[in-house]
Amino acid sequence: MRAARLIRMVLLLQSRPRMTAAELAGELGVSERTVARDAEALSEAGIPVYAERGRAGGYALVGGH
Known part of the structure; x- marks a missing residue:
């Protein structure tokens, strides 16, 4: 389910300062x-x-979120 995956993605990004697309894809199975x-x-x-x-790039949340 996409909604659950989106929530999981936000939680992953909250727990780490930055994640690559490959890391996120591996964690989310997509x-x-x-x-x-x-x-x-x-x-x-x-x-x-x-x-x-x-x-050194990747995905991140803007500070404070």
């Missing part, structure tokens, strides 16, 4: 593309998820 779509859906819903590209 593809990296699904992680990107889910991050976009969370952002559209008002959850401050952002992505940083590059070697």
